[in-house]
Amino acid sequence: MDFDNVYEDQRRAEAYAKLQFPGTYYLAYRDLPKLISEFVNSIKAVDFGCGTGRSTRYLKKLGFMTVGLDISNDMLKLSRQTDKNGKYYLVIDGDLGQLEDNKYDLVLSAFTFDNIPSESIKLCNLNEIKRILKTGGVMINLVSSPDIYLHEWTSFTTKDFPENKNAKSGDKVKIIMTDVEDQRPVEDILWSHKSYLDMYNKAGLKLLKTHKPLAKESEPYNWKNETKIAPWVVYVLSK
Numbered sequence: 559m560d561f562d563n564v565y566e567d568q569r570r571a572e573a574y575a576k577l578q579f580p581g582t583y584y585l586a587y588r589d590l591p592k593l594i595s596e597f598v599n600s601i602k603a604v605d606f607g608c609g610t611g612r613s614t615r616y617l618k619k620l621g622f623m624t625v626g627l628d629i630s631n632d633m634l635k636l637s638r639q640t641d642k643n644g645k646y647y648l649v650i651d652g653d654l655g656q657l658e659d660n661k662y663d664l665v666l667s668a669f670t671f672d673n674i675p676s677e678s679i680k681l682c683n684l685n686e687i688k689r690i691l692k693t694g695g696v697m698i699n700l701v702s703s704p705d706i707y708l709h710e711w712t713s714f715t716t717k718d719f720p721e722n723k724n725a726k727s728g729d730k731v732k733i734i735m736t737d738v739e740d741q742r743p744v745e746d747i748l749w750s751h752k753s754y755l756d757m758y759n760k761a762g763l764k765l766l767k768t769h770k771p772l773a774k775e776s777e778p779y780n781w782k783n784e785t786k787i788a789p790w791v792v793y794v795l796s797k
Contacts, residue, residue: 579612580712580713580737580779581711581712581713581737581779582711582712582713582714582784582789583713583737584777584779585771585772585773585784585788585789585790586668586669586700586771586789586790586792587616587668588771589769589771589792590616590666590698590700590792591620593698593767593769593792593794594620594664594698597696597766597767597794597796598663598664598696599663600663601621601622601623601663602622602623602661602662602663602664603617603622603623603624603625603662603663603664603665603666604624604625604626604627604657604662604664604665604666604687604690605617605624605625605626605627605666605668606627606665606666606667606670606683606687607627607628607629607667607668607669607670607671607673608626608627608628608633608634608637608646609628609630609633609637610633610636610637610640611626611636611637611638611640611641611644611646612668613626613666613668614626614637614641614644614646615640615641615644617664617666618641618644622664624644624645625645625646625647625657626644626645626646626647627646627647627648627649627654627657628646628648628649629648629649629650631648634646634647634648651679651682652679652682652683652686653686654686654687654689654690657690658690659689659690660689660690660691660692660693661690661692662690662691662692662695663691663692663695663696664695664696664697664698665687665690665691665695665696665697665698666697666698666700667687667697667698667699667700668700669700669701669702671683671699671701671749672701672702672746672747672749673746673747674747675747676728677728677753677757680749680757681757681760681761684697684757684758684761684763685761688761688762688763688797691797692797693797694796694797695796695797696766696794696795696796696797697763697793697794697795697796697797698792698793698794698795699754699792699793699795700790700791700792700793701749701754701790701791701792701793702746702789702790702791703770703787703788703789703790703791704725704748704749704750704751705787705788705789706733706789706790707719707722707725707731707732707733707746707748708722708723709782709783709787710782710783711782711783711784711789712779712780712781712782712784713735713736713737714733714734714735714736714789715733715734715736716732716733716734718732718734718743719731719732719733719743722748725748726748726750727748727749727750727752727753728747728748728749728753729747729748730745730746730747730748731745731746731747731748732744732745732746733746751768751791754791754793758793758795762797763795763796763797764795764796764797765793765794765795766794766795766796767792767793767794768791768792768793768794769791769792769793769794770788770790770791770792771788771790771792772784772785772786772787772788773785
């Protein structure tokens with residue numbers, strides 16, 4: 559498949575670096591501390607697909623000793639500028655060879671699998687993640703729900719892409735982030751719940767929990783569909 563990861567782009571990286579946790583993104587991270595405390599018992603972590611380091615810094619604030627990994631030099635440059643004492647490494651083609659076997663208690667992957675184009679590459683990454691996790695270690699895979707590409711949201715719009723409704727697992731879909739300056743369409747890969755479950759099974763990862771965060775009316779955002787349709791899916795997996 560001809561697929562360009564839009565985040566390997568300096569202009570996009572600079573826009574994304576300014577993004578914190580507004581609107582719909584708030585829901586992606588809101589419940590992570592509770593999930594982490596429920597399933598993770600120690601402090602060595604990897605942020606897989608760290609981008610500009612937002613999730614890496616988030617884990618560090620939760621008390622984790624965290625290494626950030628990404629495929630984009632532009633993103634990593636901004637990570638290091640913001641977090642000068644952080645550890646951020648470039649990875650190529652899912653090769654995590656610079657990290658030791660059986661060392662980490664937690665691997666967080668926030669939105670990364672939305673941008674991995676094929677099952678074979680996804681499986682390669684999952685196998686590497688499994689390798690670096692300790693026995694009983696946990697992967698938290700935060701991904702876009704297929705529903706996110708079909709509705710309007712506080713932080714996203716998809717109304718210009720009616721073709722999304724015909725997309726199947728593995729197809730390209732488009733969405734626009736409305737919370738950043740760079741509002742060029744983002745191209746993602748749709749991946750269904752069933753496809754994720756099948757893939758985790760192939761990788762030998764055990765599903766501990768599936769969480770679909772919904773917004774609350776009391777929260778300080780002008781929600782659109784977030785109170786009734788979950789834009790994100792959080793998979794908690796163990797080695």
